[in-house]
Amino acid sequence: MTHRLYYHDSSLYTFEATVLESLEREGKRAVVLDRTAFYPTSGGQVHDTGKLVLGDERELPVTEVAEEDDGRIFHFTKEPLPAGTVVRGRVDAARRRDHMQQHSGQHVLSAAFVRLFNMPTVSFHMGAESCTIDLETTGLSPKQAEQAERLANEIFLEDRAVTIRFVPLEEARQLGLRKLPPKQAGDLRLIDIADFDLTACGGTHVRSTGQIGAILLRKTEKVKQGVRLEFVCGLRAVNAARQDYGTLSEAASLYSAHIHDLPQQIRKSLEDSKSAGKAQHKFLEEIAELHAERLLAKTAESSLVVSEVFPERDAVFIKLLAQKLTAKRPNVVALLAGGLGQPSLVFAQSAGHKFNMGQLMKDAMTQLGGRGGGTADMAQGGLPAEAVDLAKLEKTLREIAARL
Ligand SMILES: [Zn+2]
Numbered sequence: 287m288t289h290r291l292y293y294h295d296s297s298l299y300t301f302e303a304t305v306l307e308s309l310e311r312e313g314k315r316a317v318v319l320d321r322t323a324f325y326p327t328s329g330g331q332v333h334d335t336g337k338l339v340l341g342d343e344r345e346l347p348v349t350e351v352a353e354e355d356d357g358r359i360f361h362f363t364k365e366p367l368p369a370g371t372v373v374r375g376r377v378d379a380a381r382r383r384d385h386m387q388q389h390s391g392q393h394v395l396s397a398a399f400v401r402l403f404n405m406p407t408v409s410f411h412m413g414a415e416s417c418t419i420d421l422e423t424t425g426l427s428p429k430q431a432e433q434a435e436r437l438a439n440e441i442f443l444e445d446r447a448v449t450i451r452f453v454p455l456e457e458a459r460q461l462g463l464r465k466l467p468p469k470q471a472g473d474l475r476l477i478d479i480a481d482f483d484l485t486a487c488g489g490t491h492v493r494s495t496g497q498i499g500a501i502l503l504r505k506t507e508k509v510k511q512g513v514r515l516e517f518v519c520g521l522r523a524v525n526a527a528r529q530d531y532g533t534l535s536e537a538a539s540l541y542s543a544h545i546h547d548l549p550q551q552i553r554k555s556l557e558d559s560k561s562a563g564k565a566q567h568k569f570l571e572e573i574a575e576l577h578a579e580r581l582l583a584k585t586a587e588s589s590l591v592v593s594e595v596f597p598e599r600d601a602v603f604i605k606l607l608a609q610k611l612t613a614k615r616p617n618v619v620a621l622l623a624g625g626l627g628q629p630s631l632v633f634a635q636s637a638g639h640k641f642n643m644g645q646l647m648k649d650a651m652t653q654l655g656g657r658g659g660g661t662a663d664m665a666q667g668g669l670p671a672e673a674v675d676l677a678k679l680e681k682t683l684r685e686i687a688a689r690l
Contacts, residue, residue, distance in 0.1 A: 287356065287357035287358060288306075288318060288319060288320065288321065288322050288357065288358055288359040289320060289321040289322070290321075290322065290359070291321055291322060291323040292322075292323050292324075292325050292490050293450070293475060293488070294450065295323075296382075296386060296450075296490035296491050296492070296493075297493065298323045298377075299323065299336075299376065299377045299379045299382065300323070300374060300375065300376050300377070301321065301322070301323045301374070301375045302372065302373070302374050302375075303319040303320055303321045303322060303372070303373055303375055304319065304320045304370060304371070304372050304373075305317055305318070305319060305367045305368065305369050305370060305371040305372075305373065306318045306319060306320055306369060307369055308366035308367050308368070308369070309360075311352075311360060311362075314350075314362050315362065315363055315364060315365060315366050316352075316360035316361060316362050316363070317338065317346075317360070317361045317363050317366070317367050318358050318359065318360060318361070319359070319361065319373070319375070322351075322359050322361070322375060323375055323377050324336065324348060324351045324359065324361055324375060324377055325351065325377075325382070325385070325489070325490050326351040326352050326353035326359050326360070327350075327351065327352060327353075328353055328488060328489075329410075329487060329488050329489050330389070330392070330409070330410035330411055330412055330489075331385055331388075331389050331412055331489045331490070332385060332412050332414075333350055333351035333352065334348075334351055334377045334378060334381060334382055334385075335347075335348055335349060335350070335351075335377075335378045335381055336348050336375065336376045336377040336378045337375075337376045338361065338363060338367070338373040338374070338375055338376075339373060339374040339375075339376060340367075340371065340373060341372065346363045346364065346365060346367070346373075347363065347364065348361045348362065348363055348375075349362050349363070349364075350362040382490065383520075384520065384521065384522065385412065385490065386490050386491055386492050386497070387492065387497065387498050387499060387519045387520030387521070387522070388412055388417050388518075388519050388520070388522065389410075389412065389487075389489045389490065389491060390448060390477075390479075390491045390492045390495065390497070390498050390519075391417075391438070391442075391498045391501050391517070391519030391520070392407075392410050392417060392419060392517075392519075393477060393479060393483050393485060393487070393491070394438045394441050394442070394479060394482070394483065394495060394498065394501070395419065395434060395435075395438045395501060395503075395517060396410075396419060396464065396483075396485075397464060397479070397482055397483035397485075398434040398437040398438045398441070399421055399434050400464060401437070402430070402433055402434055402437060403423070403430055403434070405421045405422060405423045405426070405512075406421070406422050406464075406465075407419045407420065407421060407422075407465075408420045408421070408422050408511050408512065409511075415518075415522070416504065416516050416517065416518050416522070416526070417516070417517055417518065417519075418514050418515060418516050418517070419514075419515055419517070420509055420511050420512055420513070420514050420515075421512050421513045421514075421515060422511060422512045423512045423513055424512070425513065426506055426513040426515070431503050431506060431515065432503075434503070435501060435502070435503045438501045439500060439501055441479070441482055441495050442495045442496060442498050442499065442500065442501070443496070444495065445494050445495055445496035446479055446480040446481070446482060446494060446495045447478075447479075447480045447493070447494050448477065448478070448479050448480075448491050448492055448493060448494055448495060449477075449478045449480075450475060450476070450477060450478075450491070451475075451476050451478065452473040452474065452475055452476070453473060453474055453476060454473055454474070455473075455474055458474045458476065458486065461476075461484060462484070463476070463484055463485050463486055464483055464484065464485040465485045465486060465487075466486055467486050474486045475487065475488055477489070477491055479495060498519050498520055499519065499520040499521070499523065499524075500519065500520065500523045500524070501517055501518070501519045501523060502517065502518050502519075502523040502526055502527065503515060503516070503517050504516040504517060504518065504526070531545075534548060541555075570602070570603055570606060571606065573603075574603065574606040574607040574609075574610045575610055577607055577610075578607060578610035578611045578614055579614075581594065581611065582611065582614060582615065582618070589690075590615065590617050590618045590619065591618075591619045591621070591687045591690050592611055592618065592619070592620045592621065592622075593620075593621040593622070593683040593684060593686075593687045594621075594622055594623075594683075595622075595623045595624075595625065595676055595679050595680050595683065596622065596623065596624050596625065596626075597624075597625035597626070597676055598625065598626055599624040599625070599626055600624050600626040600627045600630070601624055601627065601628070601630035601632070601666070601668070603624060604622040604623065604624040604630065604631075604632045605632050605666065607620070607622060607632075608620040608622055608632045608633075608634035608664070609634065611634070612634045612635055612636045612637070612663075613636075615636065616636045616639070617636055617639055618635065618636045618639075619633075619634075619635045619636075619639065619641060619687075619690055620632070620633070620634045620635070621633050621646075621683045621686055621687055622634075622683075623679045623680075623683060625676060625679075627671075628668050628669070628670075628671055629656075629668070629669040629671065629679070630666065630667065630668050630669070631647065631650060631651075631654075631656075631658065631666065631667040631668075631669070631679075632664075632665070632666050632667075633646050633647050633650075633660070633664070633665045633666075633686075634663060634664045634665075635662075635663055635664075636663075637663055638663070639663070641662070641690060642662045643660055643661065643662060643663060643664055643665040644659050644660045644661055644662060644665045646665065646686055647659055647660055647665035647666070647667050649686070650667060650682055650683075650686060651667050653682055654667075654669055654678070654679070654682060655669065655670070656668055656669035656670065
């Protein structure tokens with residue numbers, strides 16, 4: 287069993303210890319020490335990283351720390367160390383401080399939700415960029431989230447003491463803890479935020495709430511057990527706000543607007559593009575109509591097979607044109623191709639006419655090396671952009687027209 291120095295002092299970043307054993311776990315080297323200040327991943331908090339320094343000043347990076355059910359703590363290192371070696375441990379203090387800010391911030395936030403809305407926290411997750419808690423509730427309004435955020439930040443400003451103590455389970459039951467662990471051997475480790483929160487926890491915590499700095503609540507989402515709430519504390523809150531401001535400023539400069547006017551600007555621009563899209567569609571319809579009239583005018587009344595390649599038109603336009611052509615008169619066959627974007631073909635005939643457009647399209651695609659198909663009255667096909675050869679397209683359409 288490894289003696290956990292961090293249980294008593296969360297701000298201890300250097301220590302001396304003796305190697306008890308070196309072993310291999312899941313293909314990785316691990317060192318077990320008699321005592322450690324390295325925190326292993328547990329209770330929602332992520333492990334520390336750092337170094338083990340040997341007598342000759344050689345440094346072994348500790349990349350991961352994990353705990354075993356039997357109480358041993360594994361320090362994952364690249365190399366093994368013989369039992370009995372004396373090492374100095376150095377915990378990455380910046381990473382640990384960040385974890386303490388997030389974890390202590392979580393205790394305050396969870397307590398705030400219980401106090402304000404009687405919403406218990408059922409789980410806590412610490413990620414590399416943000417943290418989440420799952421609240422047991424059927425719903426959480428933005429206003430409630432804001433109130434809890436406000437209360438938590440006030441508790442930080444009051445700089446309340448955060449203390450650790452160990453009490454027997456029976457005594458702990460009388461104390462009205464926010465959370466009792468499911469099973470526990472020996473005394474319970476309690477984290478006491480003066481007159482605000484008392485809970486059982488094995489994590490590392492700040493000395494007073496002022497060290498957490500600030501908390502910023504971010505997105506919420508519905509999950510099976512309730513509502514998942516994302517938050518960031520301390521420097522992460524500053525970083526998140528800094529990044530948000532950068533993104534908003536960049537977007538605002540595109541509109542030459544103030545960041546607070548962005549939603550209104552974006553709404554306006556969406557409306558503009560929607561009406562521009564509508565107007566464009568109307569123009570396309572009109573142009574298709576004119577082309578349909580032109581094409582039918584130059585087609586012999588007896589054949590009514592229209593075939594044409596439009597190098598500067600896309601699939602949407604030629605489909606529209608095919609619809610206009612075949613709706614204008616019975617017995618029309620339209621064999622059209624567009625060269626804009628992905629080269630495309632549309633074959634269509636007046637409803638119920640005697641040919642099979644789907645089959646003709648399949649034949650054309652076999653010849654041109656594309657993919658397509660459709661019904662007897664309407665078929666579409668697309669060609670790879672690099673294979674477009676307008677002369678070849680025209681020739682293929684002419685040949686198909688000649689078969690009809
Ligand atoms: Zn905790």
